[in-house]
Amino acid sequence: MSITSSTWDPAQYLKFSNERIRPALDLLAQIPQIAAKHVVDLGCGTGNMTAILKQRFPAADVMGVDGAGSMLEKARAAAPDCRFALGDFNTWTPETPPDLIFSNAALHWVTDHDVLFPRLLSLLAPGGILAVQMPAMHDAPLRRLQNDIARLEPWSHSLGDAGYARGLMPVEAYYDTIRPRAAALDMWETTYLHVLTGPDAVTEWAAGSSLRPFLDKLPPDLAASYRAAYSEALRPHYPRRPDGTTLLPFKRFFFVARI
16 A cells, blocks of 8 residues: 555655654764665655755766655655656566665555565666665554544544555564575664654654655545544643643664665
């Protein structure tokens, strides 16, 4: 499954751009220096990292691929020296084998990773690198409560097939899937402690990413009531601190595989 039909709101997503780009920079820092000719930012979103990839590999043809046209409009403005294309993560195939496929916070939206990642590795040029970061938050209240509330009336009728991100495979399963197909594999997990401000700050965070597929399927009145119910359910799990901020622990899974 993919989220290509969801109406992503770039402005809402970019409210937390500093927090969202930090894991991407951490992933990029672990990629060895290579003489890349072709680089793909798979799930490029608004193009922030596509522009940075162009800076890291200035001689390369850098292409961003995403399933949301609204995001690609922002990306073309953010990275005018790069190319962009609309594409589904499960079926996208490059014109030329990339030396690097970079994917930050995108591939958790699709299923069948045991098929997806071998396919992506097979698309690389000899010696190529697949570098991926995915949120590992499916059991956290942030994500779990979205699904719990979606099963309740009056929202369940509209949200039976909402395109929420599925849970990741166990870390060992990623190792067993990728390692036989890679000459080198580095895997790690990091929990970021985001310090958010404002009322219902965790809802504001989710409204730019994982909450969107739910809100997009509801008419305005039900979307507002769903969001209010979600915010109420979140508050005990993410209480505001005495200084007015809210702490959001956010776990992410990374790997860098070289064939």
